[in-house]
Amino acid sequence: MTEDSRAAGAPTLEDVAKAAGVSRATVSRVINGVRNVDPVIQAAVRDAVAVTGYTPNRAARSLVTRKADSIALVVSGAGDDPPPVAATAGSTASAASAASATDSAGGGRNGGRQGAGFDGGVGSFMTEVFADPFFGRVVTGVVNFLRPRGIHPVLMFAETSLARDEVVSYLRQGSADGALVVSTHAEDPLPALITDAGLPAVLYARPARPVRISYVDLAHQDGARLAAERLLARGCRRIATIAGPLDVPAGQDRLAGFRDTMARHGHPYIPVAGGEFTEESGAAAMERLLAEHPDLDGVFAANDLMAVGACQVLRERGRRVPDDVAVIGFDDSRAAASCRPPLTTVRQPVEDMAAEMARLLLDRLARPDRPVTSVIFEPTLVRRASA
Amino acid sequence: MTEDSRAAGAPTLEDVAKAAGVSRATVSRVINGVRNVDPVIQAAVRDAVAVTGYTPNRAARSLVTRKADSIALVVSGAGDDPPPVAATAGSTASAASAASATDSAGGGRNGGRQGAGFDGGVGSFMTEVFADPFFGRVVTGVVNFLRPRGIHPVLMFAETSLARDEVVSYLRQGSADGALVVSTHAEDPLPALITDAGLPAVLYARPARPVRISYVDLAHQDGARLAAERLLARGCRRIATIAGPLDVPAGQDRLAGFRDTMARHGHPYIPVAGGEFTEESGAAAMERLLAEHPDLDGVFAANDLMAVGACQVLRERGRRVPDDVAVIGFDDSRAAASCRPPLTTVRQPVEDMAAEMARLLLDRLARPDRPVTSVIFEPTLVRRASA
DNA sequence: TTGAAAGCGCTAACAT
């Protein structure tokens, strides 16, 4: 009963109007929940809608409302060259190098076709992105907020100059009303491109160079303070830290916050080893730290992945965690909970932050006049076994 | 020069036509690359486009062409209840239980707002999805194929009956021209819902109950055969297997293929322990196997995650891999390469298969009359250290 | 080869 008219073109407002014995406008009002419609007529219209199996045509609606009811979720990289070890605000590509995914043909058997020919070039950026727990959390938060509002994100990757232009043009076409941008690199040119084009967007994490654009971020320094205080409260006295990349704000802030707090508590000089937010780099940093300071009793790693690497090295070197050396991570990603021992860590509420990003964007779309706003979230300490 | 007209409404075909001194129709022809346009006029039009900063309005175009130039990428679950341990064609949620992500408020500081309020209910399904390397590979393959064609996937999750209806209605509205569906559960009702509505879709993996719909799949039995032959060729004689869930075709086929090959080579009775495609279940299965058959010298696990779990147990029980016990996995996911020792495994070319899915859908959209086609890919053996 | 004109399905004044 609802499908019969499909073949001869989907039912339109006109069809419904005819069936209900009213005008198109009235049907439109009912469908869009505009007041001033007689309850009786409303019922009649709803019946007609059911009978005809009517579904509003989105293109037609968008054409007149001038909104797509759609937003883009953009994962953005750096330059045109293969992106260097990527670095997100508080998370990044995991250690797993992952098969390059370029081999294996897969001869089509049934359909008599060949494999679609996967080109590994584009894949590597995406492989890195998906290897990190961070991305999934962002999507979770965004979808969670958007779905109840009937909108679904369009997934885009912008790791090359061409891809960035495509994002801008996608938005300019009105295919999406705005963009949620997650940058994996400090010098990402995309935010500027978007705002220069006068398009609405919200970023995850403050951009490295100032751009007049809304963003959501974490009070990284406060998080580092939490970690420092926990280590101190635990009685640790020979404390070191594994820092993240210092060209990204999150890396800088976590280090600065940690140092400040330690200094304030009488520890002005803290051994620092640099890492790249990966498990491997965390392990390597831990090795260096241990070589120079064999008597360490506490370590703060600027993210969980590095903390996991550190824990492995500590165990291999015969240190018990947390008895001999306490370890604190950052992010509270999946890696923290599955670490042996489970990681005490500074929680970054990525899902909430991502949802807030979506909310800021929708707010902005609703009232474009209002000034850009950003929101900074407070981290919390999650106590598990490692400290 | 390209931005000036934005404020007063984006430039339209009319504007370009005026600037070029031709008609709208001609501009349209040039833009859509229709032949029969004087080269001189073509140039003039292109100039006018550049000068005005024109971008075609997608809604207007869609309205007349009746295509959205967009497709939905749907990750589909099972019923309305919290999905049971999910199971994909050859992959599934990893062992990591992941923080429930419901705590931590994150008081807005800058914008004076509260956190967006993440509701953990919807998140758990997505958390499982992202914990699995499989999903990222699918997205990689799909985006890789679609992006050069100017189309970007809309990401949707369909783990409840409501969400499934939304997917169908999204498609019916013409918001997307078709769907790429990845099911995480055998009894998924979505494929039937979609085809019943007469909407174009392609599935990853053959549906558990027959539905008249295109899909892409792997010759799982052949893959299992490859694993069996490798174990035999290596000289293993006391061989067991860790099977996946038997309610999903991939689980069944991998077990059947392995058994058949072993039987054909004179090993009619193979010890089997059941797993759930997770690392933990793989470890548990290995324990059981070892308890009953301490003299095992070869194991085939129906996916990499379980193989990783098995390797861990073997090491803990003092068996060297591969010297004492050879291990073969399935999928060639990230987990395989990062396993200690690196896993010999049966490769499922997920990226290629996902790209082929997209290709099948686009083909179908281009010529709706043509019959549904499916493509079965051949697995290959990837030899690493574990066997 | 180009232009004129119709119309895709919908919303939003404006009239009633």
Added chain:
DNA sequence: ATGTTAGCGCTTTCAA
């Protein structure tokens, strides 16, 4: 409270 009407920006016959 409801109907009439005028487009939104584009593609596409149909004429010229």
